[in-house]
Amino acid sequence: MLKISNVNKVFNAGTVNEKIALRNVNLHVKPGEFITVIGSNGAGKSTMMNMISGGLFPDSGTITIDGKDVTRLGEHQRAELIGRVFQDPMAGTAPNMTIEENLAIALGRGRRRTLGFGVNNHKRELFREQLKQLDQGLENRLKTKVGFLSGGQRQALSLLMATFTEPKILLLDEHTAALDPKRAQLIVELTDKIVARHKLTTIMVTHNMEQALNMGNRLLMLHDGGIILDIPEEKKRTMKPQDLLRAFEAARGGESFSEDRFLLT
Amino acid sequence: MNLAIMGAIEQGLLFGILALGVFLTFRILNVPDLTVDGSFALGGAIAAKFIIDGTNPYLATLLAFVVGGLAGAFTGVLHTKGKVNALLAGILTMIALYSINLRIMGKANLPLLREDTLFTYVKDLSIPNLTVGGVILLTGVSVVFIVGILLLKLAIDWFLHTDLGLDLRATGDNPKMIRSFGVNTDTTTIIGLALSNGLVAVSGAWVAQYQGFADVGMGIGMIVIGLASVIVGEVLFGSSSIFRVTLAVILGSIVYRLVIALALQAGLNPSDMKLITALIVIVALTVPTVAKGIWNKQAVRSVRGGNGHA
Numbered sequence: 001m002l003k004i005s006n007v008n009k010v011f012n013a014g015t016v017n018e019k020i021a022l023r024n025v026n027l028h029v030k031p032g033e034f035i036t037v038i039g040s041n042g043a044g045k046s047t048m049m050n051m052i053s054g055g056l057f058p059d060s061g062t063i064t065i066d067g068k069d070v071t072r073l074g075e076h077q078r079a080e081l082i083g084r085v086f087q088d089p090m091a092g093t094a095p096n097m098t099i100e101e102n103l104a105i106a107l108g109r110g111r112r113r114t115l116g117f118g119v120n121n122h123k124r125e126l127f128r129e130q131l132k133q134l135d136q137g138l139e140n141r142l143k144t145k146v147g148f149l150s151g152g153q154r155q156a157l158s159l160l161m162a163t164f165t166e167p168k169i170l171l172l173d174e175h176t177a178a179l180d181p182k183r184a185q186l187i188v189e190l191t192d193k194i195v196a197r198h199k200l201t202t203i204m205v206t207h208n209m210e211q212a213l214n215m216g217n218r219l220l221m222l223h224d225g226g227i228i229l230d231i232p233e234e235k236k237r238t239m240k241p242q243d244l245l246r247a248f249e250a251a252r253g254g255e256s257f258s259e260d261r262f263l264l265t
Numbered sequence: 266m267n268l269a270i271m272g273a274i275e276q277g278l279l280f281g282i283l284a285l286g287v288f289l290t291f292r293i294l295n296v297p298d299l300t301v302d303g304s305f306a307l308g309g310a311i312a313a314k315f316i317i318d319g320t321n322p323y324l325a326t327l328l329a330f331v332v333g334g335l336a337g338a339f340t341g342v343l344h345t346k347g348k349v350n351a352l353l354a355g356i357l358t359m360i361a362l363y364s365i366n367l368r369i370m371g372k373a374n375l376p377l378l379r380e381d382t383l384f385t386y387v388k389d390l391s392i393p394n395l396t397v398g399g400v401i402l403l404t405g406v407s408v409v410f411i412v413g414i415l416l417l418k419l420a421i422d423w424f425l426h427t428d429l430g431l432d433l434r435a436t437g438d439n440p441k442m443i444r445s446f447g448v449n450t451d452t453t454t455i456i457g458l459a460l461s462n463g464l465v466a467v468s469g470a471w472v473a474q475y476q477g478f479a480d481v482g483m484g485i486g487m488i489v490i491g492l493a494s495v496i497v498g499e500v501l502f503g504s505s506s507i508f509r510v511t512l513a514v515i516l517g518s519i520v521y522r523l524v525i526a527l528a529l530q531a532g533l534n535p536s537d538m539k540l541i542t543a544l545i546v547i548v549a550l551t552v553p554t555v556a557k558g559i560w561n562k563q564a565v566r567s568v569r570g571g572n573g574h575a
Contacts, residue, residue, distance in 0.1 A: 053445070074449075075444050075445065076444050076447050076448055076449045076450075077447075079444070079445055079446055079447030079448075080447050082445075084445050086441075090439075091439070091441055091442060092442055092445075093439065093442060094434070094435045094438035094439040094442055094443070095438060095439070096434070096438045097431070097434055097435060097438060101431055101434075102435075104428070104431055105431050105432065105435055105443065105446055105448075106446055108428055108431075108432075108446065108447075109446045109447050110446075110447040111447075113428045113429045113432055113448070114427070114428050114429070115424070115427045115428070115429060116427060116428060117426055117427060117428075118426055118427055118428045118430065118431040119426070161446075162445075
């Protein structure tokens with residue numbers, strides 16, 4: 001479904017601030033795989049996500065999605081293939097527009113824009129049905145401006161908007177990190193439910209090891225611009241956060257894992 | 266009501282088109298566009314030039330819309346593709362248009378005496394004044410203008426609810442989000458700027474025909490007048506929905522003209538009007554903030570008082 005081949009990216013090449021963000025990364029994602037990605041700050045997680053979404057272009061290497069070479073396609077040109085939820089609950093929705101208008105934009109992903117009404121009764125019916133899945137009562141608030149919703153509700157809506165058109169790839173960029181534990185748990189459950197329903201090929205970045213182990217069916221650990229651990233489902237199921245740390249140390253030849261932001265529980 | 270007030274309402278309606286244009290960039294796209302001063306005079310210049318050359322006034326006004334739209338698109342390309350700061354891109358187009366407008370007109374002022382214009386057409390309809398008990402409430406001309414601008418308002422309301430219109434609004438509201446859904450925000454920005462300046466040019470074309478001449482300096486300060494109308498309208502009449510805010514912007518334009526008319530009647534000089542305009546905008550921008558601050562302080566005080574007693 002997604003193939004990243006020999007991708008390299010260097011920021012500020014040739015200056016004192018030179019930073020190698022990705023070194024020769026290769027990744028082959030099969031359809032329906034749900035990959036969780038962990039790694040310390042600066043490991044290259046965000047760079048990799050931005051490469052896939054088209055926010056950044058690689059210096060060398062290729063990226064193909066569903067057999068299509070998208071390496072040089074801009075963000076909006078490959079958006080029809082990719083659904084994305086950001087860390088910031090404010091980032092995925094337009095606050096001054098209503099819930100139904102936001103959903104109408106999501107429904108139009110990758111399609112030609114026309115001068116037909118963005119929202120009509122037919123679409124409204126579809127939106128209500130989809131919103132019911134969220135269990136937030138949003139199906140009765142179609143005409144509410146999104147800015148009035150709570151962070152958790154906005155993130156749930158973002159998740160729905162990113163997924164209900166069944167993109168080829170779903171990118172989740174620490175999408176629970178900015179929420180309180182209770183709401184984060186709600187979004188986690190929703191994510192599992194929605195991904196399973198549409199059998200979405202998903203890549204999720206997280207700082208929560210427990211989450212990385214409990215969710216998905218493959219785990220990647222990034223470090224210093226490369227993939228240092230690639231753990232398949234069977235092995236992942238038996239692991240605990242401590243096992244992950246030990247695996248990291250083994251992979252790095254004794255270097256201990258130091259990252260304040262990591263949540264072990 | 267007296268003649269000055271009647272004139273203020275008529276003007277307010279014509280400048281309401283300008284206000285709707287400014288609203289599209291300033292509020293919908295969230296781009297401060299200074300092209301307006303140039304494209305307003307451009308609209309007047311195009312309409313006057315073509316009407317004098319014998320073009321049908323309807324066609325001449327339509328041409329003003331198209332050419333004004335091109336000017337807006339130019340600012341848009343400069344801003345999105347050339348990565349020029351939006352304010353600067355607008356200023357550059359505006360200053361270039363000053364020379365272009367002089368070229369179009371051939372001289373600084375083009376009178377439209379004895380020419381058939383949209384305004385003479387409206388007057389020839391001889392719609393009777395709307396009177397109640399012998400007092401004129403609205404002139405026949407304003408009635409026609411009201412119908413016209415309401416139709417325009419409804420067209421804009423409709424456009425902002427189409428798929429393309431939703432994209433435009435989201436471009437101003439959350440560009441990162443709308444890009445992730447496959448919309449090229451460069452394109453939507455250019456479309457929005459073109460549409461806005463097209464409307465501004467139509468406003469200029471109408472004003473030229475209404476006042477009976479086009480002048481190269483007629484656009485000076487139009488951006489501030491447009492902003493004043495938008496801000497005053499929103500403060501006085503609300504902005505909870507698109508339908509409401511477009512109406513508010515038109516009403517804001519009328520209120521602005523009424524304030525100007527009153528200031529003139531109070532004995533101020535026409536040359537003082539730019540100062541009055543600036544004051545109106547300052548008051549409209551600051552009073553709601555200050556009022557909110559006072560209100561919040563009172564709320565805090567009352568809560569504290571309540572705790573003290575308990």
